[in-house]
Amino acid sequence: MKTRPTVALTIRTSAGIFVAHYSDQGLAALNFPSRSTTKTKATRPTGSSIRSWHALTTRAVKAIVAGKVPGELPPLDVSSGTEFQQRVWEELLWIPCGETRSYGEIARSIRKPKSVRAVGGACGANPIPLLIPCHRVLAANRKIGGFSGGLDWKKRLLQREGVTVEE
DNA sequence: ATCGTCATATGAA
DNA sequence: TTCATATGACGAT
Secondary structure: OOOOOOOOEEEOOEEEEEEEEEEEEEEEEOOOOOOOOOOOOOOOOOOOHHHHHHHHHHHHHHHHOOOOOOOOOOOOOOOOOHHHHHHHHHHHHHOOOOOOOEHHHHHHOOOOOHHHHHHHHHHHHHOOEEEHHHHHHHHHOOEEOHHHOOOHHHHHHHHOOOOEOOO
8 A cells, every 4th residue: 555645635514624635546544633734734736637627526525414415516536546446445335325334244245245344344444434434333232333533423324314322 | 131161263473 | 364343153251
């Protein structure tokens, strides 16, 4: 996994300022609001493709934060992940808004029914939360599981989509 | 309902 | 190779 040059652009939402990182392949990472990353103002000359990608990202993020369907997504640069992780992430993309799956179900749908824990690991390694909806993956008993951006975020996003989870 | 234990895949150190 | 997991199934309590 090599680090390609990226451009960081911010997205202002009612929930805070997200930071999107773009490579020449597309959206490479999306960070939750946090104080430590708010100092990214290094906006270099951005190509027209990146600007149009950012427009799509911005719209999608705002929609998801509001619990609505994201609409068209920008190209996602998942080259930082292993083959297995990319397989999992792609699968997450098919989970419709308002529905959930379990880690085990994801494992089965990629024909690796025994790699349930590895699926959890892949979710945790997901560089683009929200757009790759890892928050819609719960444990088998419908419990919350974990979330890289903080469990409060996961709960909030699910509530917005009308999903209730066990506490 | 909760807890301990084991099976098992993947990835990072 | 060893260690840690955002799991799951099962049995004991």
